[in-house]
Amino acid sequence: MTMQSGAMRPFIVGNWKMNDAGTGVIDTIAKGAPEGADLMICPPAPLIAPYSGRGVDIGAQACHGAASGAHTGDVSAEILAGAGASAVIAGHSERRADHGENDGAVAAQAQAAWRAGLRAIICVGETEEERANGDALAVVSTQIAGSVPTGATSENTVIAYEPVWAIGTGLVPSLSDIQDMHAHIRQIAPSGVHILYGGSLKPGNATDICALPNVDGGLIGGASLNAADFLAIAQAALSPGRVKP
Ligand code: PGA
Secondary structure, X not given: OOOOOOOOOOEEEXXXXXXXXXXXXXXXHHHHOOOOOEEEEEOOHHHHHXXXXXXXXXXXXXXXXXXXXXXXXXXXXXXXHHHOOOEEEEOOHHHHHHOOOOHHHHHHHHHHHHHOOOEEEEEEOOOHHHXXXXXXXXXXXXXXXXXXXXXXXXXXXXXXXXXXXXXXXOOOXXXXXXXXXXXXXXXXXOOOOEEEEEOOOOHHHHHHHHOOOOOOEEEXXXXXXXXXXXXXXXXXXXXXXXXXX
């Protein structure tokens, strides 16, 4: 990943989850991608191959830790790389909840990603209750300690802060809470990694959120299914008012 002088080049990742927005959306994003930002779409695994090579980087949403073997229904990082993925999301809260992925499993996925030459986009974030109890920073510290393996670098790893209660709800933390969390992650994460914000990131709030220090892009669910919204968020991340330390 290339760096802009003075500021990190924004990385804008769309997580389509178990949805197919279609090649039309991929092609519109490819045509409209703004200069100066790196864009990626993570579709369901079977769509990685057909959607690769159309002008947008393609990532996967999860992988197994092993390269191959008797793991029915799972997909290895090597197979994802062969299909055209250049990154894999690891530890999204929906995987942690639906599939019981704990920090150790997430770390194994990150290592599998690196083994296959993929970048790992490792997700962390507190629940509503943890935030209400004042434990958000501590929870995220524990998740980073357990799910970001030794050997993580700014080249092979991206960290996405996604408060669980903000995902798909239209709720977002206050700007100062986002800023505090990203500053905290910057202190404990490997030097120079991109730190993305995710959770109800939309065209209407992206300019303010992406302008915060240590917010280096976004992980976008619902709004990534619409090319105009996704491109508007990418553009907002580049807005002229954006001041980086
Ligand atoms: P959302 O999802 O943008 O729909 O809130 C974000 C995510 O789950 O990555």
